[in-house]
Amino acid sequence: MHEKSIELLNRAVADELMAVHQYMYFHFHCDDQGFELLSNLFRKTAIEEMMHVELLAERILFLKGEVEMKSGGDVQKLHSVREMLELATRMEESSARDYNLWANECAANADAKTKKLFEQLVDDEERHFDQYDTEIGNLEQFGAQYLALQSIERSKNLASGAPPA
Ligand SMILES: [Fe+2]
Numbered sequence: 001m002h003e004k005s006i007e008l009l010n011r012a013v014a015d016e017l018m019a020v021h022q023y024m025y026f027h028f029h030c031d032d033q034g035f036e037l038l039s040n041l042f043r044k045t046a047i048e049e050m051m052h053v054e055l056l057a058e059r060i061l062f063l064k065g066e067v068e069m070k071s072g073g074d075v076q077k078l079h080s081v082r083e084m085l086e087l088a089t090r091m092e093e094s095s096a097r098d099y100n101l102w103a104n105e106c107a108a109n110a111d112a113k114t115k116k117l118f119e120q121l122v123d124d125e126e127r128h129f130d131q132y133d134t135e136i137g138n139l140e141q142f143g144a145q146y147l148a149l150q151s152i153e154r155s156k157n158l159a160s161g162a163p164p165a
């Protein structure tokens with residue numbers, strides 16, 4: 001009866017798992033290059049996407065489906081901060097668009113609870129989009145200084161013995 005919902009929820013799981021992998025990859029590389037703020041932002045967002053997987057999985061199991069746990073694609077090995085942020089905004093935009101459509105589809109299939117879950121995810125993905133888009137704006141406005149300040153911030157934290165965020 002809820003086969004369509006289960007299929008859409010599994011597509012969302014694949015999308016979220018891909019985002020977890022991609023953002024953790026960006027986290028490692030920003031950390032390696034000393035970009036403290038961006039490294040933390042990618043890590044924090046990856047953890048939120050992992051929590052989305054959990055919400056989706058709980059709903060799939062409630063509907064007596066199987067959680068496929070397949071990633072939606074391979075990690076793109078980008079190392080430039082601008083390319084990372086551009087890909088991340090595109091990913092968030094496309095998730096928000098899909099989840100909006102799928103919320104409507106679930107409503108049409110009389111599955112209000114799954115519809116609500118997709119709407120809740122749209123809120124989060126739009127917030128993620130906004131965070132990444134803000135960083136693109138900072139990068140455009142301040143350029144190399146923006147990245148240099150992040151490295152200096154890290155050095156200050158290390159020198160003061162503050163634990164990593
Ligand atoms: Fe998500």
Ligand SMILES: [Fe+2]
Pocket residue numbers: 019049092095124125128
């Ligand atoms: Fe997201």
